[in-house]
Structures are given as structure tokens and as C-alpha cells.
Amino acid sequence: xxxxxxxxxxxxxxxxxxxxxxxxxxxxxxxxxxxxxxxxxxxxxxxxxxxxxxxxxxxxxxxxxxxxxxxxx
Amino acid sequence: xxxxxxxxxxxxxxxxxxxxxxxxxxxxxxxxxxxxxxxxxxxxxxxxxxxxxxxxxxxxxxxxxxxxxxxxx
DNA sequence: ACATGATGTAATATATTTTGTACATTGCCA
DNA sequence: TGGCAATGTACAAAATATATTACATCATGT
Numbered sequence: 747x748x749x750x751x752x753x754x755x756x757x758x759x760x761x762x763x764x765x766x767x768x769x770x771x772x773x774x775x776x777x778x779x780x781x782x783x784x785x786x787x788x789x790x791x792x793x794x795x796x797x798x799x800x801x802x803x804x805x806x807x808x809x810x811x812x813x814x815x816x817x818x819x
Numbered sequence: 820x821x822x823x824x825x826x827x828x829x830x831x832x833x834x835x836x837x838x839x840x841x842x843x844x845x846x847x848x849x850x851x852x853x854x855x856x857x858x859x860x861x862x863x864x865x866x867x868x869x870x871x872x873x874x875x876x877x878x879x880x881x882x883x884x885x886x887x888x889x890x891x892x
Numbered sequence: 893a894c895a896t897g898a899t900g901t902a903a904t905a906t907a908t909t910t911t912g913t914a915c916a917t918t919g920c921c922a
Numbered sequence: 923t924g925g926c927a928a929t930g931t932a933c934a935a936a937a938t939a940t941a942t943t944a945c946a947t948c949a950t951g952t
Contacts (some may be wrong), residue, residue: 753868768898779941784900791939792868794908795826799888809882815872841928852911857930864909867938 752816753792757783760805760812775804825889826865830856833878833885849873 761767769787773780777800786793786801792813793801802812834840842860846853850873859866859874865886866874875885 751869751873753872770898780899781942782940785940788900794939795865795868795871795882795886796824796888797940798868798871799826800824803888809868813868815869815876843928853929854912855910858910861930867909870910 752789754789754814754816755786755812756814757801757812758787760807764805772801772804776800825862827862827887827889828859828885829887830874830885831860833880837878845874845877848877 757772761769761772769780769783773783776783776797778797782793782797785791792798798809798813802809805812830845834842834845842853842856846856849856849870851870855866855870858864865871871882871886875882878885
């Protein structure tokens with residue numbers, strides 16, 4: 747899928763809205779590494795659908811409230 | 820993420836509900852290969868979040884209407 | 893001044909998703 | 923009967939996501 751569609755996310759904001767939750771705490775809650783959270787917050791890549799579900803669930807949100815799909819055109 | 824959480828999907832059903840849409844047509848509309856659609860319909864793996872968004876969008880649905888997160892416990 | 897916790901960087905290794913290609917099967921219809 | 927469209931299988935290769943480890947920086951509190 748060599749397209750230019752991009753996925754943004756609000757992880758950083760949500761983390762702070764959840765009592766200054768730490769990257770490490772989120773990683774633990776979502777079952778991934780802190781490194782992964784860092785890269786996601788920096789919008790370096792889109793997560794797997796599985797991880798997206800898990801992260802959204804930590805915040806009690808739906809996937810599309812956390813991750814935004816940005817069309818190519 | 821070596822866990823046992825599983826993602827199910829309703830692609831096959833949605834395809835038929837959309838005028839017997841062909842695997843190839845869906846693949847084209849979603850910007851992936853027919854092979855990928857086949858494997859997804861067989862629940863062989865979870866798609867990337869990007870592809871999940873694209874497929875859902877082809878059907879005019881939200882991600883969570885097409886892909887279901889199944890908790891480990 | 894020092895220790896500590898939170899964040900960031902970098903490099904490499906592993907896992908997973910997606911493609912590409914080639915071929916098999918089945919059902920349909922001229 | 924023969925051809926074609928739709929689906930499926932198998933396998934290797936490419937692309938991408940995630941983990942691991944180790945170290946850097948900055949702010950805070952003592």
C-alpha cells in the first residue's frame with residue numbers, strides 16, 4: 747500500500763486528559779512498549795488495528811476518536 | 820504484541836450486501852490486492868489501521884462496524 | 893550537587909502485514 | 923465443449939510495525 751494516506755492520533759492529548767498519564771503507564775495498559783507510544787505520538791507510523799483498539803480502550807474511546815484518517819486526495 | 824486478542828471482520832457479508840461486490844472490486848476500491856482481501860476474509864490476520872480505515876470507508880461504515888475486537892480475557 | 897522520573901534518540905532484531913506470481917477449482921453461459 | 927470470471931492455495935519477497943537495549947537530556951525535589 748504505497749499510498750500517502752496518513753493517520754493522525756490524539757494520544758498525547760488524551761494522555762494528559764487522563765491525569766498526566768505517563769507514556770510508560772499507557773504502554774503497560776495497552777500492552778506495548780514505551781518506545782511504541784513515543785513513535786506513535788510522533789506520528790511516525792500508524793499502529794496495527796489491534797494496538798489501535800487497545801489504546802482506544804485504555805482511554806474509553808472508540809478508535810475513530812483517537813485515530814484520524816487523512817485522505818490522500 | 821504476542822497476545823491472543825483477535826480481530827474479526829464482516830467483510831464478506833458487507834461485500835455481498837453491496838451488490839455482490841467482487842473481491843477484486845473491493846481490493847481496487849480499498850487500494851490493496853485481492854490476495855489481501857482473501858486473507859482478511861479468512862480471518863488470517865488483522866489489517867493495518869490504514870487498510871482498515873480504507874475498507875470501512877468503501878462500505879460507508881465506521882471501523883468498528885467492520886472490525887470487531889475480541890478480548891483475550 | 894545529586895538522584896530520579898519522564899521523555900527522546902538510535903540501532904538492530906523480530907514479527908506481522910501486504911504484495912507478487914503462478915496455478916487449481918468451480919460455476920456459468922455462449 | 924470451451925472459455926471466462928470468481929474464488930482459493932502456496933510460497934517467497936518486500937514493506938511496515940513492534941520490541942529490545944542502551945544512552946542522552948531535562949526538570950524536579952531533596
